[in-house]
Amino acid sequence: MAKSANQLQIIEETPSYWRVVFDNPPLNIMGATMFHGLQELLSRMDASSSLRVVVFESANPDFYLAHFDLSDIAGSLGLMQSTDASVPTVLMDTFVRLTKSRVVSIAKIRGRVRGVGSEFVLACDMRFASRENTVLAQVEVGSGVHPGGGGIERLAHLVGRGRALEIIIGSDDFDGETAERYGYVNRAFPDAKLDDFVDKLARRIATFDRRPMEAAKNLVNQVSLPPTDRLVDSQNSFLTAVTWPETQRRFKTLFDRGLNKPGEVENRYGELLNTIGEQ
């Protein structure tokens, strides 16, 4: 059924409907390998003449996408760097291609989705979450940086300035119910009903013609996508922030406490951020 290259299982349910399962144990941390997997996936999506919709889900019910891999600084930051200012970086290109793709993307969320993982689901066309088992967070500011992959621009549009600042500056964990109330996700469903709702919606969309969907998505994008210069500014500002000494100290504290390994810090990342500053 599936092949799991580049930390992604791609399951072709039908020629019109694929499921993509994040599979990078133990925590689904997003680094260079997964982004290159997403680039390959986007090329396969572009090449298909039958595909209408892709559902993104996780092999790990506790971690949908943990966060950016800061243990491989060169590899991860390389995703945000480009030698030619006219060429988008891998990270930005991945997110922008997903939003502009004629294929519809649906994030089906169970478990923790933090940092760049949250930015990934915000780049998807729709987001549905488990009411009991979802943790969404932009943990960057409390970690010494800020979202750099479009999360700032997309959240401000989706939830308004006040709630966006609470999510981004507060850096805390949000449960499924609050995420729905804020508009961070389309809807939160009781966990037992999530699969059925998303599967029915995807199979329904899979019966529709490609041209009207593509035209409709393009027209929605015209009035809702963040301008490229804003995305570039956020990315560059992120790359600067990573170099600040106080930020380096926060990263070190996070790794000393257990970041990137199963355990308390990964389980309660948002909640614990008020304990890592200089005391």
Add this chain to the structure above:
Amino acid sequence: MAKSANQLQIIEETPSYWRVVFDNPPLNIMGATMFHGLQELLSRMDASSSLRVVVFESANPDFYLAHFDLSDIAGSLGLMQSTDASVPTVLMDTFVRLTKSRVVSIAKIRGRVRGVGSEFVLACDMRFASRENTVLAQVEVGSGVHPGGGGIERLAHLVGRGRALEIIIGSDDFDGETAERYGYVNRAFPDAKLDDFVDKLARRIATFDRRPMEAAKNLVNQVSLPPTDRLVDSQNSFLTAVTWPETQRRFKTLFDRGLNKPGEVENRYGELLNTIGEQ
């Protein structure tokens, strides 16, 4: 009391407060006659020196506004065509005049509101719906086209990109409660309380002075109306989509199954759209 010319009853409750009742049995389908009725109504609204507020409601509790009349292709598409690119079409002019009118417009929704009917209520200043008896849908994409009368642009602003794509691409029916949660309507009320709330609000607004209302509405519009070029693009894209062969096949299937006649297709239009594609 009322006269019902052009499928609209206009009831002058007071010189400051009118009710307009959609009355095109059996389904309140919107075609050329109703749009010309709305154009006449807008001229009467402009000419009144006392009018403050108009409430739009339906004579049929099951169908507020069914959808665009595609049985009269020449008449309906004519509403979206103009021989002079500098002159707005009848359809766009109707919706833009309503949003820019100094008279406040309130949609009081009971029953089904789909397609161009949904675009009409989105062009109103406020929307209040029956919690038990409302079905809102943009059924276009599942029917082979896409919203072409401003619904795309207005929904993206009101409910954000993710929920707008779910409504527009998913093409499904939304109940009053979900519509409220999404911001598709201002509020959904228990059916027994809807009339009283809207009537009190309209009578309240009717006591206010015209100049501050006009200034306030104009200032809100400055930061919330979709740009004209976006509306024109959507309309032109719609006119192209109507000509696609696969779209023509979907229209034929819908009519073969009973579109435009009382029955299952009109009752469950959104829900049934996953059954009309090529099998």
Add this chain to the structure above:
Amino acid sequence: MAKSANQLQIIEETPSYWRVVFDNPPLNIMGATMFHGLQELLSRMDASSSLRVVVFESANPDFYLAHFDLSDIAGSLGLMQSTDASVPTVLMDTFVRLTKSRVVSIAKIRGRVRGVGSEFVLACDMRFASRENTVLAQVEVGSGVHPGGGGIERLAHLVGRGRALEIIIGSDDFDGETAERYGYVNRAFPDAKLDDFVDKLARRIATFDRRPMEAAKNLVNQVSLPPTDRLVDSQNSFLTAVTWPETQRRFKTLFDRGLNKPGEVENRYGELLNTIGEQ
């Protein structure tokens, strides 16, 4: 502990976290003195090298900020007038400095917040309200004018055109629960839990580094702040509206009935606005 100059108590909980308490008995009416107090506060906030977050609250649990002081017309309107078009007015400068400040601002709302008071909380970065004890309103249109201090532009962004028009044109009182549902505030909490939530959030933010917060807030502002020309237009339109004879008559009626004094009009200002027009 606190000093209460210019109707503001400033309580330095820690060098990183201040509370500012509105203290202008009996109703916390906002006039020239309070705005000059806010200007001084903003200068102190700018000058601090340690401050991260300021919480704004009220000494009076029934009135957070009543409304603009129209009993001192020269003093109040002077806050919106400038002899040099290139220099922002005191009122606009206060609100814009607050939104652009590198210090995070949180409105903790109990009691009535109307007119320019609502515009103040909308200029804050986040808003949390008591579920049982909050009244939010833009009472201007029913009083013969319209919001002139950015409330129109900020509400349209936060809650969308339909709900913004209901709040602004309807001029009625909104409770905490509805304000949360509309996105007018971030969240409404049971009154007994409000202090604890806001205090924990502020103390949490106080542990974060200043540079990432400043960068994040600046990036959010880039995609969410109203353009200056829109704010200037609203302010000038307000100054014109104040001179209209019908508006002067409404102001007189409001003062005759008891505006600016404890009692029914101040308690039920929004609700009573349908009784002050020409009968």
